[in-house]
Amino acid sequence: MIGVLFPDPAAEAGQYVLAAMRRSVSASQAQAISRGTLRDVELDLLVAVDAPDGWSADLIAWLIARPRKLVVFGHMPLALADYLRYQAADLPAGLAAASRGASAPSGEARESAAAVRYGALAQTLGGQQWHRPFERFDFTDEWNNLGYGAIRCDGSIWSVGQAVQVPAEVELAAVVVNGERQFSYAALWDVGASSVLWFNRAVGPCDSFEWRMVEQFVSGHRPDTLPCQPVLSELPWGYDAAITSRLDCDEDIESARPLWQAYQRLGVPFTLAVHTQNLTRAEQHGILRELLADRQQGAVLSHTATHAPNWGGSYDTALAEGRQSAELLEAVTGVPVRYAVSPFHQSPPYALQGLADGGYDGCIGGIIRNDPEFLTARGGALAGLPAGFVGHSQQCMLHGDCMLKEGDPLAVFKQAFDYAYATNTLFGYLDHPFSERYAYGWQDEAARIDAHERLIAYIRSKVRKPLFLHEEAALDFLRFRSLTQIVEVDGAFRVVTPSNEKTLPLALGVEYRGAHMQVEAGKAL
Template identity: 55%
Template sequence: MIELLAASVALDAAGLVLAALRRSVSTTQARRISGALSASTAAGIIVAIEPDEEASQRLLAWMAHGPCKLILLGRLSPTLVAHLGLRHTDWPGDSASWSRSPPAPTYASAQSMGAIRYTPVAGQFGADQWQRPLERFDFTDEWNNLGFGAVRADEPFWSLSMPVRAATERTLAEVAIDGLPVLAYCALVDQGESSILWFNRQVGPIDSFEWRLVERFLSSWRYGELPCQPVLQEIPWGHEAAVTMRLDCDEDVESARPLRGAYHAMGIPFSLAVHTTNLDDPCHHGILREMALAGESILSHTATHAPNWGGSYEAALREARESASRLQAVTGQSVRYAVSPFHQSPPYALAALVDAGYYGCIGGIIRNDPEFLIARGGALADLPAGFIGHSQQHMLHGDCLLAEGDPLAVFKQAFDRACETRTLFGYLDHPFSARYQYGWPDETTRIAAHRALVDYIRIKAPGTLFLSENDALDFLLAKSEWQVVQHDEYFELQPPSTAKAFSPLLPTIEYAGKQFEAVAGRLPA
């Protein structure tokens, strides 16, 4: 069991962190506790968000009772600063100059001067080669095709928390400006029967591939000595990687046909997200009916593609219901999942999707709604069970290809990182319209780029599973319903109990340095 300790002043961050933990270890294995329990709990793992001096003393008392792991997030009390051997320093001047990125030029990327660099010490978690800017863009100031969120210097709980440095032998990651280390970002302190992992951010790395380090710490770090917690991976059992792609039909649907044919020729599932104003023209009905008969994925992209789902819960509910109704009228099939217009996913829109009967939503973008930019797909904070989210911030557009070097270098790097960190990789494009071609000079060039990326994926990871969007989200929904139950001497796996959470794919379980197929019953020791 993982227990989360957070004061009421950190309630919003606590909700986001608890949801992130549950997406990795199941809903039954992570809970929030009161401060009164923190010194006497029998849990072997605690996650604490900015504990004050009194809570810090209770945590140290708990650690003295036996083998345990502690994850600390954000600002630390003087007691914990001393316990971790941190030393205070000054904030670098003018945070905007080093934490923010300029917009990306066409055919190029842009990034902040400040970056997070993992050190050789992080090699214990397979993270020693990791680097990421605090902020980066691949399309204007909107998309980061490497998928992670922004580490701010001036926003609540998305920001760096305190200006400190850590001893070299304890530093897993540091913030560097123009290559010069200035702050500690992540540190590890092992002392006898305890291990402490600290991130200098109130929500830790919940919006980045770096969450994989947390999963490794929980599932396998010092197994046999300290408590470990089974993790449900985002890659189905028996596969090296998992990939899903789609086209978002913002202005046209029928023009998706050439790319659909190319994906059929490659033997890869094809998916469309449709905003239903397009359906006013019957010429767009044919391809949708063909896809429905073939069992291909069709998702809602709202009724009118309104920014922020129309700006209110009421507008979002209308957008969701009208879209589902019109798509069903054309295809004869109900719609299970939605794709947010512009990837904008404000909380009221997600609540409206729940109430409209959807099972999940795709979104995630570095520009806005940071709480939806999640490292792992699954259940979301403050929303009911049976509704999931998935971040797919990888936009394969002609104007996102690089003018210098390998045009697809960013997308290849994104897949490499997803493969390494056991992350379901989703990417998107848009059909051409009479008005706009998304930076592609012609369909032949676009199809060649898509084929080149698929070829790279198949060579890099021959065991890759290509999924339609519906199949990918069905798997994530089913994964969110798997439960890990801890007994005195072993863990038990319980499969989904609801019919709607069905997928023929089974999660991969990671525990004590091994991987297992998710099968109901006792987890092998």
């Protein structure tokens, strides 16, 4: 089991970190623990979130007692910092301004001057020499098509903590401004018989592809000498990439038909998320029924009843939006709706609770502009929400407005997939059907279809065995994975899948001690 340790002032960050760990190792294998538990429980993997200076002695004693793994997010307690030769100072005065990105013009991207730059040591944990801006936009000041959230410089849980310097040989990543190194962002120490992984942020990299390094640390780092914890893969077993996509029908549904026909030619499943005010026009109904005639290749999700910002601003309106939309869609198609897509990708916690209470099994959203807690590196259960309700962050918006004017127009979308592929992440992207009012930056339907076809061709050229899924199948898999439990009995780990869930056509994979294997329910790893 992995213990997640945090003081009450850090409870918000602690709960998000706990949820992130559970999305990787299952709910049964990550538990919030008290400080006293360090003395009483046989615990070999620990995550400490903004631990106070007064906890140093307990952490050092725990770390050196026997070979163990410690992850530290945010504040490093003073004596532990001395033990690790870690020196902290106040953040540079100009960092706050450097952390913000400008609004992106059509056809261009904008990035903050401040960024995280990974070095060669990142390869130890399955990383690469990534460049990750603090803030990045591909469409105005709303969307980051590369998928990750914002690193702030404002004292919040999403902020970088201190200007830290660690020995060069342990530094995984540094903060740079305009390419010039400022201070350390992440580090990996081998201390005696134990190892320590640190990120300079209270929530760590829980909102980014960088979370892969945390998974690799707990599941496979020094497997011959240190304890390891199995990680459930976000990719179904037997595939080296998984991809899902959809059209959000804000103003029209039927105009999605040409793109749907292109996806049929390509053999790629298709999803429509429907704003149900479109259903007042009977001519918009046929494509939904046709799409759902083959449930393996087509899916329909809710995109709310009125497309209100922030789901109408309250739990009650979110509950009503979700229920009305589901009822209307089922009346038209005869098929129950179990998943929703947030309007404007705004996904406040009260709205998610309203959806869960309204009978939904999950929601898609996530955008760098707001609700940072919904930008999760892995899909699955969310902090503060009941088991069985899942979220999936999909911030990659394939719009004409986001096609680059210079160089390869699809370069950003290819990079977004490359990040997902390198980190075993389920990749999701979206577009919108044309309406009489708005073409979403596309010159015409032919140009849009060509861009979609070229992105799919790129994906197929990069990987050996990609799996294309419609959104319902993707979320069903994430939900099944979220309800799966890893249990440890007599020193052996077993994977227990939910017996009351419908049988899925996809198998789970698990990573443990450097090996990737198919889950065989109940069998020891």
